[in-house]
Amino acid sequence: MKIYRIHALICAGAQCLAAGGNGFEDALKNELKKHNIEEEVRVVETGCMGACQLGPLLVVYPEGIMYTNVEAKDAKEIVEEHFLKGRPVKRLMWKKEGKEEFPGLKDIPFFAKQTKVVLRNCGLINPEDINEYIARDGYKALAKAIVEMEPKDVIDVVKESGLRGRGGAGFPTGLKWGFAANQDSEEKYMICNADEGDPGAYMDRSVLEGDPHSVIEGMMIAGYAIGANRGYIYVRAEYPLAVRRLETAIKQAKQTGLLGKNILGTNFSFDIELRMGAGAFVCGEETALISSIEGKRGEPRKKPPFPAISGLFGKPTIINNVETLANLPVIVDKGAKFFKQFGTEKSPGTKVFALAGKVNISGLVEVPMGTSLRKIVFDIGGGIPEGHTFKGALTGGPSGGVIPMEFIDTPMDYESLPALGTIMGSGGLIIMDETSCMVDVAKFFLKFTVDESCGKCVPCREGTRQMLKILERITSGRGREEDIYRLEKIGELIKLTALCGLGQTAPNPVLSTIRYFKEEYLAHIVDKKCPAKVCEFSALKGGRNKYEAKVTH
Amino acid sequence: MEKSRYPQVEMEIRKWGSKPSSLIQVLHGAQERIGYLSQNVLEYVAKRLNVSLSKVYGVVTFYNFFKTQKDADHIIMTCMGTACYVKNGEEVITAIEKHLGIKMGEKTSDGKFSLQIVRCLGACGLAPVISIDGDDVYGRLTPEKAVEAIKRYQ
Numbered sequence: 001m002k003i004y005r006i007h008a009l010i011c012a013g014a015q016c017l018a019a020g021g022n023g024f025e026d027a028l029k030n031e032l033k034k035h036n037i038e039e040e041v042r043v044v045e046t047g048c049m050g051a052c053q054l055g056p057l058l059v060v061y062p063e064g065i066m067y068t069n070v071e072a073k074d075a076k077e078i079v080e081e082h083f084l085k086g087r088p089v090k091r092l093m094w095k096k097e098g099k100e101e102f103p104g105l106k107d108i109p110f111f112a113k114q115t116k117v118v119l120r121n122c123g124l125i126n127p128e129d130i131n132e133y134i135a136r137d138g139y140k141a142l143a144k145a146i147v148e149m150e151p152k153d154v155i156d157v158v159k160e161s162g163l164r165g166r167g168g169a170g171f172p173t174g175l176k177w178g179f180a181a182n183q184d185s186e187e188k189y190m191i192c193n194a195d196e197g198d199p200g201a202y203m204d205r206s207v208l209e210g211d212p213h214s215v216i217e218g219m220m221i222a223g224y225a226i227g228a229n230r231g232y233i234y235v236r237a238e239y240p241l242a243v244r245r246l247e248t249a250i251k252q253a254k255q256t257g258l259l260g261k262n263i264l265g266t267n268f269s270f271d272i273e274l275r276m277g278a279g280a281f282v283c284g285e286e287t288a289l290i291s292s293i294e295g296k297r298g299e300p301r302k303k304p305p306f307p308a309i310s311g312l313f314g315k316p317t318i319i320n321n322v323e324t325l326a327n328l329p330v331i332v333d334k335g336a337k338f339f340k341q342f343g344t345e346k347s348p349g350t351k352v353f354a355l356a357g358k359v360n361i362s363g364l365v366e367v368p369m370g371t372s373l374r375k376i377v378f379d380i381g382g383g384i385p386e387g388h389t390f391k392g393a394l395t396g397g398p399s400g401g402v403i404p405m406e407f408i409d410t411p412m413d414y415e416s417l418p419a420l421g422t423i424m425g426s427g428g429l430i431i432m433d434e435t436s437c438m439v440d441v442a443k444f445f446l447k448f449t450v451d452e453s454c455g456k457c458v459p460c461r462e463g464t465r466q467m468l469k470i471l472e473r474i475t476s477g478r479g480r481e482e483d484i485y486r487l488e489k490i491g492e493l494i495k496l497t498a499l500c501g502l503g504q505t506a507p508n509p510v511l512s513t514i515r516y517f518k519e520e521y522l523a524h525i526v527d528k529k530c531p532a533k534v535c536e537f538s539a540l541k542g543g544r545n546k547y548e549a550k551v552t553h
Numbered sequence: 554m555e556k557s558r559y560p561q562v563e564m565e566i567r568k569w570g571s572k573p574s575s576l577i578q579v580l581h582g583a584q585e586r587i588g589y590l591s592q593n594v595l596e597y598v599a600k601r602l603n604v605s606l607s608k609v610y611g612v613v614t615f616y617n618f619f620k621t622q623k624d625a626d627h628i629i630m631t632c633m634g635t636a637c638y639v640k641n642g643e644e645v646i647t648a649i650e651k652h653l654g655i656k657m658g659e660k661t662s663d664g665k666f667s668l669q670i671v672r673c674l675g676a677c678g679l680a681p682v683i684s685i686d687g688d689d690v691y692g693r694l695t696p697e698k699a700v701e702a703i704k705r706y707q
């Protein structure tokens with residue numbers, strides 16, 4: 001193997017690419033050539049490194065120095081000063097509150113305070129090279145499962161690990177698998193839910209783009225456990241880069257003999273196909289997703305029967321989220337005990353959050369379950385931009401709610417968040433400061449659900465529309481005193497009667513903002529004032545999100 | 554044997570198989586190749602996959618992604634996901650609307666640009682974000698920077 005003096009890792013995640021990462025990489029390679037040190041410096045394109053807001057990012061080893069916001073014109077200085085003379089370019093290094101630079105990656109709190117299980121390879125390996133995944137123990141867990149373990153043993157270790165589904169509901173994964181494994185059927189299916197519907201979250205995207213093989217390996221382990229030979233990955237059409245990297249990964253796995261017939265000389269055969277979504281949020285719901293893979297309108301149907309009994313094409317089917325699947329190789333390889341050292345008793349493991357909004361460092365953050373919101377926002381995310389104050393955090397997207405300042409020390413886990421009236425969701429975490437109006441936020445989400453409701457059942461189709469009308473009234477200064485009561489009443493009714501999870505959770509953002517910010521609602525209704533100065537009472541619709549057009553993609 | 558009238562669509566049908574469950578994938582492929590799904594294309598697909606035309610319409614209208622009309626040369630998608638909303642994405646939208654003289658959901662009269670809302674481009678760390686023609690993503694925008702980005706396509 002060739003020995004390199006320097007490794008230069010360039011983030012090729014979608015956000016760094018959007019920020020100009022390609023241009024920088026070309027310039028860097030040019031400079032290396034010019035100085036004739038191509039043989040000494042190895043350039044690696046990695047997936048998302050996590051600190052997306054500061055991209056394009058470059059990490060240089062052996063020192064582990066991180067450069068942020070690099071541009072093509074910086075390449076010359078980095079090569080001449082750092083690579084040739086060994087003098088890191090201070091001006092481009094990650095700085096502590098804009099002053100002193102951090103000596104290396106391990107000193108930067110944003111990275112040092114994270115715990116990487118799911119993102120173990122993201123930002124470290126080239127996602128388009130299966131050998132790099134294998135070099136980091138990739139497919140070792142698969143080999144262990146199919147060679148040394150019975151399917152039942154695999155289910156047992158997952159049960160013992162306490163892994164809960166990361167797609168939102170937190171249902172115990174091993175338990176769900178057991179239902180499908182017990183079905184006597186020639187054909188069964190394993191589906192990866194990569195629809196990532198929460199509008200403001202991109203955890204799954206980063207895993208698919210940064211470490212696609214971990215998801216494929218997870219699917220194969222699951223397939224082996226339940227007795228399925230075919231898998232589908234249902235991925236958003238809005239993620240073209242994820243689609244391309246998955247295609248590459250599947251192709252390489254096939255060429256290496258890790259996908260296909262009689263894998264590693266065993267009786268286990270498995271194949272994976274990609275299916276693209278087509279811009280409907282409701283297709284993230286299991287039964288709607290199945291219907292969409294069958295080529296139909298993605299409308300949910302009543303459960304039971306649950307997909308584990310009768311799913312895709314009427315056969316037993318297990319659907320797991322991307323992050324759930326990426327955890328599996330670690331659990332099978334290192335054991336349940338290893339996994340359970342992270343997190344809480346009832347919510348073991350880690351959780352990846354997509355931290356965004358009014359916070360200093362937006363990006364991907366992986367922490368043990370039960371970590372406090374304060375730690376995520378202030379210690380890791382670097383707090384709120386100067387001159388502003390934390391007002392609340394949104395979790396669970398359109399199905400969730402808000403965590404106000406008074407509960408900022410709440411542990412983020414599957415028990416504590418519902419107690420506050422919100423949910424963990426899939427990991428979207430949007431921070432708001434005093435410039436956000438809570439009534440307008442509620443309206444923003446309601447508009448989303450009205451747009452995305454499939455229209456199949458009345459409570460969701462009509463009820464959410466009624467709630468939106470009331471919110472529009474309030475944010476345009478025409479609110480009535482009984483409106484809060486009416487919102488609560490309609491909200492409770494929808495929760496109880498809607499057919500699928502979309503409708504059942506749609507009122508949450510409204511109910512949650514009323515719970516913690518009632519005085520703000522009252523200011524709109526009684527004083528005709530928007531304390532955050534967002535709603536314009538002259539405009540008919542009022543508020544920030546006045547855009548009416550039906551969403552198109 | 555009937556002569557194939559839509560070779561590009563036919564290629565997709567061959568790739569995915571001439572069966573009802575291929576419908577969405579075939580429509581994806583056809584739209585990617587032709588740009589939009591005309592009435593004739595939909596009729597052809599319905600016949601070849603053995604699905605009723607009303608079912609095909611049902612699917613096409615259900616999913617936001619499918620287009621039944623020719624779109625503008627450049628499609629501007631402005632993100633209105635939560636992160637972009639919290640980071641004042643609407644100011645960016647207002648500036649673009651003003652610059653192009655059209656409203657959200659419309660097309661400029663010369664057919665050059667259309668303006669659409671999208672829910673999260675998955676680049677929330679760069680909010681507010683727009684994308685032009687799918688692959689070009691512009692982030693950390695201000696109203697001025699957004700207009701600048703669009704000018705590159707004019």
Ligand SMILES: Cc1cc2nc3c(=O)[nH]c(=O)nc-3n(C[C@H](O)[C@H](O)[C@H](O)COP(=O)(O)O)c2cc1C
Binds near residue numbers: 198325
């Ligand atoms: C409206 C709606 C949208 C959903 N969107 C997603 C999604 O984008 N990704 C996801 O993994 N799960 C989503 N879910 C949850 C899935 O239905 C399902 O519970 C999950 O994929 C199961 O995988 P897990 O057990 O690994 O979490 C959604 C549910 C509902 C009701």
Ligand code: SF4
Binds near residue numbers: 456458461499501
């Ligand atoms: S709750 Fe809403 S999205 Fe779900 S089936 Fe009913 S109308 Fe459709």
Ligand code: FES
Binds near residue numbers: 011017048050057
């Ligand atoms: S995309 Fe580069 S850090 Fe996330």
Ligand code: FES
Binds near residue numbers: 200634636638675
């Ligand atoms: S909310 Fe705009 S990119 Fe995610």
